[in-house]
Amino acid sequence: MKPFDFIQPATIDAAILALAEYSPNVRILNGGTDCLVELKHVAQSPGVVIDVSRLQGLKGIEIVDAGLRIGAGVTHTEIMADPLIKEHVPAMIDAAHTVGAVQTRNLGTLGGNLVTCVPSMDSGPTLLALDADVTILGAKGTRQSSLTDFFVAPRKTSLEPDELLLEIIIPKENLGKPASFIKFGLRKGQALALVNAASALWVEGNKFKDVRIALGAVAPVVIRASKAEALLEGQSVSEGLIQEAAKIAVGEAKPIDDFRASKEYRNDLIEVGTRRTLQAALGASNIQS
Amino acid sequence: MTDVTLIVNGETKTASVPPETTLLKMLREDLNYTGSKLGCDVGDCGACTVLVDGLAVNACLMLAGQAEGKEILTIEGLSTLEKYHPIQKAFEDVAALQCGFCGPGMIMTTKALIDQDEDVTRQNIKDALSGNLCRCTGYTKIIEGVIDAYQEITGKKLPEIKPRAA
Amino acid sequence: MADEVKVADKTETVESLRKIDDNLRLPSVPEKRVFPKEIDVSAARMQTPAVGQRATRPDGRMHGLGQTKYIDDMFFPGMIHAKIKRAGIAHAKIKSIDVSEAEKMPGVMATLIGSEIPVNSFGPSLQDQPLLADDVVRHAGDGVAAVAAVTEQQALDALEKIKIVYEELPNVFDPVEAMKDDAYKIHNNESNIYASKTIMKGDVEKGFADSDFIFERTFTTQMVEHVPMEPHASIGEWDANGRVTLHSSLGRITLGRADISRTLEMPINRIRIIATVVGGNFGGKNEITTEPIVALLSKKTGRPVKCVFTREDEFISSTTRHPFVMEYKTGMSKEGKIMARKVRLICDGGAYCSWSETTLGKACILSAGPYNIENLHVDAYAVYTTKTMTGAMRGFGAPQVCFAYESHMDDMAAELGIEPLEIRLKNAFNEGSASPTGQVLEAVVVKDSLEMATERFGWKEWRK
Numbered sequence: 015m016k017p018f019d020f021i022q023p024a025t026i027d028a029a030i031l032a033l034a035e036y037s038p039n040v041r042i043l044n045g046g047t048d049c050l051v052e053l054k055h056v057a058q059s060p061g062v063v064i065d066v067s068r069l070q071g072l073k074g075i076e077i078v079d080a081g082l083r084i085g086a087g088v089t090h091t092e093i094m095a096d097p098l099i100k101e102h103v104p105a106m107i108d109a110a111h112t113v114g115a116v117q118t119r120n121l122g123t124l125g126g127n128l129v130t131c132v133p134s135m136d137s138g139p140t141l142l143a144l145d146a147d148v149t150i151l152g153a154k155g156t157r158q159s160s161l162t163d164f165f166v167a168p169r170k171t172s173l174e175p176d177e178l179l180l181e182i183i184i185p186k187e188n189l190g191k192p193a194s195f196i197k198f199g200l201r202k203g204q205a206l207a208l209v210n211a212a213s214a215l216w217v218e219g220n221k222f223k224d225v226r227i228a229l230g231a232v233a234p235v236v237i238r239a240s241k242a243e244a245l246l247e248g249q250s251v252s253e254g255l256i257q258e259a260a261k262i263a264v265g266e267a268k269p270i271d272d273f274r275a276s277k278e279y280r281n282d283l284i285e286v287g288t289r290r291t292l293q294a295a296l297g298a299s300n301i302q303s
Numbered sequence: 304m305t306d307v308t309l310i311v312n313g314e315t316k317t318a319s320v321p322p323e324t325t326l327l328k329m330l331r332e333d334l335n336y337t338g339s340k341l342g343c344d345v346g347d348c349g350a351c352t353v354l355v356d357g358l359a360v361n362a363c364l365m366l367a368g369q370a371e372g373k374e375i376l377t378i379e380g381l382s383t384l385e386k387y388h389p390i391q392k393a394f395e396d397v398a399a400l401q402c403g404f405c406g407p408g409m410i411m412t413t414k415a416l417i418d419q420d421e422d423v424t425r426q427n428i429k430d431a432l433s434g435n436l437c438r439c440t441g442y443t444k445i446i447e448g449v450i451d452a453y454q455e456i457t458g459k460k461l462p463e464i465k466p467r468a469a
Numbered sequence: 470m471a472d473e474v475k476v477a478d479k480t481e482t483v484e485s486l487r488k489i490d491d492n493l494r495l496p497s498v499p500e501k502r503v504f505p506k507e508i509d510v511s512a513a514r515m516q517t518p519a520v521g522q523r524a525t526r527p528d529g530r531m532h533g534l535g536q537t538k539y540i541d542d543m544f545f546p547g548m549i550h551a552k553i554k555r556a557g558i559a560h561a562k563i564k565s566i567d568v569s570e571a572e573k574m575p576g577v578m579a580t581l582i583g584s585e586i587p588v589n590s591f592g593p594s595l596q597d598q599p600l601l602a603d604d605v606v607r608h609a610g611d612g613v614a615a616v617a618a619v620t621e622q623q624a625l626d627a628l629e630k631i632k633i634v635y636e637e638l639p640n641v642f643d644p645v646e647a648m649k650d651d652a653y654k655i656h657n658n659e660s661n662i663y664a665s666k667t668i669m670k671g672d673v674e675k676g677f678a679d680s681d682f683i684f685e686r687t688f689t690t691q692m693v694e695h696v697p698m699e700p701h702a703s704i705g706e707w708d709a710n711g712r713v714t715l716h717s718s719l720g721r722i723t724l725g726r727a728d729i730s731r732t733l734e735m736p737i738n739r740i741r742i743i744a745t746v747v748g749g750n751f752g753g754k755n756e757i758t759t760e761p762i763v764a765l766l767s768k769k770t771g772r773p774v775k776c777v778f779t780r781e782d783e784f785i786s787s788t789t790r791h792p793f794v795m796e797y798k799t800g801m802s803k804e805g806k807i808m809a810r811k812v813r814l815i816c817d818g819g820a821y822c823s824w825s826e827t828t829l830g831k832a833c834i835l836s837a838g839p840y841n842i843e844n845l846h847v848d849a850y851a852v853y854t855t856k857t858m859t860g861a862m863r864g865f866g867a868p869q870v871c872f873a874y875e876s877h878m879d880d881m882a883a884e885l886g887i888e889p890l891e892i893r894l895k896n897a898f899n900e901g902s903a904s905p906t907g908q909v910l911e912a913v914v915v916k917d918s919l920e921m922a923t924e925r926f927g928w929k930e931w932r933k
Contacts, residue, residue, distance in 0.1 A: 015622065020305065020322030020368050043366070050325070050364050051345045057629070063322070067369055091358070115434020116412060117349060120358040121365065203433020204347055323622075337542035338535025340748070342698050343780045350698055378535030391533040398525045403532025404698035404748030410533060438698050438749045 086125025312380025676809025680800025699748020788860030
């Protein structure tokens with residue numbers, strides 16, 4: 015790695031001050047499973063690296079007024095073992111389980127996965143399907159953003175160079191919403207997603223309500239399949255409709271064609287993934303009622 | 304240069320390293336714990352797996368400074384003069400290690416798995432080892448070794464796999 | 470006297486040897502990082518070797534304890550690190566190499582380019598591969614210069630300062646294209662074909678004429694990298710007496726020593742190679758890679774020099790498995806008996822010969838499969854392309870042709886409506902069958918093993 019200066023602030027405020035002082039020649043380091051791989055291959059030193067992995071303010075999973083708060087520094091392993099997540103958003107456990115391998119999940123954080131903002135991120139689709147918001151802290155204060163606005167382009171979020179992702183909030187009304195996540199990769203561990211899909215929905219009076227379908231690795235950022243959602247919204251629950259929605263979802267994505275998989279194959283996976291997650295979410299809602 | 308103090312295998316160790324030093328490099332080059340191997344340097348192969356506060360991590364993806372003050376367990380810390388560690392014994396007995404390069408990582412991941420104190424199935428083992436690559440492709444033997452070690456340490460039996468109906 | 474040795478005596482001897490061994494080794498390791506005292510020799514080690522017994526490995530305990538020393542685990546006083554600059558361009562003439570900026574970088578102690586190597590070529594059958602390309606780059610992973618510096622990072626940083634001016638040459642990536650007369654000649658030879666083999670047995674044309682059906686298909690396989698867990702590594706030390714000691718992960722040290730002696734223009738008795746435990750070879754560590762380079766860098770600096778490939782080096786510059794293009798034409802009788810077979814093998818050798826000739830020979834002999842074929846004609850060619858060179862890898866050409874002839878067999882079985890097992894049993898070698906090159910085979914168990922294997926994994930039930 016190219017030489018850099020290393021700062022370990024003791025508090026979030028100190029981290030923000032350091033960010034303001036050194037930005038833009040600064041990198042925030044938490045789990046490091048993406049960040050260090052990148053730093054090992056950059057041509058230029060990042061200047062300053064700020065280690066936020068010890069900040070207690072970025073930790074913790076708790077119920078707050080707005081909903082379920084997950085600190086940006088919570089690791090995937092912590093998500094998998096957390097009772098609140100298990101109770102309110104179990105689909106997140108499935109999503110966390112598909113990240114890398116044990117070693118990656120022990121270090122890698124939810125916030126890091128979102129900030130790196132690669133199209134194939136495994137945490138994005140479930141959170142998008144649950145209308146998650148993020149809280150961002152900067153020198154000028156905190157601001158809220160929806161996750162949809164947070165993702166801008168591959169490896170680019172709406173974070174300014176002097177800002178820090180603080181927490182992820184799943185709105186109160188979506189806690190317990192039946193949801194499901196599926197990942198298709200070339201192998202089960204350590205594989206980048208070919209296609210990620212997540213769905214969440216309520217069923218009221220045997221009608222679909224607030225349907226959300228999110229797809230990963232099929233467009234520059236994680237996207238919502240809004241036409242497919244619209245098809246289901248307010249309609250009577252039927253298997254045929256789910257199959258039709260899955261077909262429509264294919265048209266909303268623009269998957270790439272590369273050595274991992276062809277475009278055609280990815281398109282097939284989008285259909286299968288959308289269908290299976292919708293079915294699973296529906297199944298979960300049946301169990302609830 | 305920054306001074307980094309680690310508790311490696313129960314002993315406090317300090318070294319002065321540049322900030323960009325990874326935990327792996329510090330362990331291997333500054334503290335001479337060469338049991339953890341550098342295979343890919345990007346967290347894919349798991350040959351550098353060590354336990355940091357009981358959790359299996361890729362030492363190549365952690366800065367030494369991030370591990371300051373933490374308890375590190377490396378492959379050298381398992382067996383003592385008096386006791387051969389059951390995982391290492393199991394791996395030896397089933398000949399799980401061929402070239403041996405992936406071995407320390409495999410064994411440390413296995414240690415983390417067994418330490419979790421949960422009931423383990425063959426699928427759990429495969430899942431836990433998915434971040435450790437073996438190019439001699441001795442996975443069958445490695446999984447046998449993990450099963451033997453698990454049964455020896457916990458006294459539990461792994462659920463039997465039913466033979467496929469003819 | 471030998472037959473009087475009883476098994477019990479023998480095991481005791483093994484055990485006592487083992488104990489002496491451990492006693493010798495104990496004090497050599499530092500305090501608290503030692504071998505457990507109270508371990509018995511595992512049961513399996515005391516048994517006489519026999520099929521069906523659980524076997525252990527003599528080095529298994531060292532591996533498990535993390536005490537095995539691979540190259541990268543060795544550190545010598547004053548040791549410095551070498552890294553190699555890769556061309557990053559598939560085919561080009563080198564107009565100039567300027568290392569002056571790199572030499573001024575902090576920590577850099579020496580640089581090395583191809584023209585400084587006494588004999589800059591090596592290879593097991595054709596000496597067509599440079600250690601560091603000095604004239605023409607023939608694949609993107611070709612090394613062009615090396616730097617030795619105090620730390621690995623300093624060496625890597627210095628590589629970025631090396632200035633090389635290239636004049637691009639045409640790329641030849643497709644082996645079939647490379648065989649054509651008008652293809653660019655990668656090694657300035659008359660043709661890009663550098664090895665060819667032919668096997669002719671019986672009369673193929675007559676065989677085809679007698680066949681009821683003719684099947685034709687072309688099969689291709691891809692390049693495969695060995696990816697040993699331990700990257701290629703070596704440490705070289707040139708001493709004051711003009712002798713070289715090399716620690717190397719080389720799998721064939723004797724052959725390597727001869728190659729090193731040739732490249733350094735040095736009597737072989739002045740070169741000492743210490744083979745260390747190899748962290749995975751699979752055929753990929755059968756040739757010298759960095760050994761003469763670290764030796765020369767050590768000569769320049771007076772320091773031990775270590776060079777460990779990065780994972781990237783490993784993928785782009787070490788040898789790989791040959792991609793093959795295999796054209797099969799087989800004549801069959803109605804009953805499913807192979808009457809004649811014509812095979813054309815094109816082996817994509819990459820930029821340099823390496824072990825291609827050997828691979829080609831083996832592929833050629835095995836291309837008919839374990840089947841009795843009276844009329845056979847095999848033509849095989851190894852061809853240069855501007856890709857990573859291909860060399861030895863597990864099977865030496867056998868897996869490629871096996872994929873082809875077995876797939877071909879399945880195709881034909883399906884087409885003729887014959888059961889896949891049946892068609893193989895009908896054609897497989899018997900005791901005393903002759904191989905395509907005329908070797909009379911003894912102890913042939915193809916049919917027995919086919920039958921036993923299919924029975925064990927429930928082939929017949931599965932077919933229902």
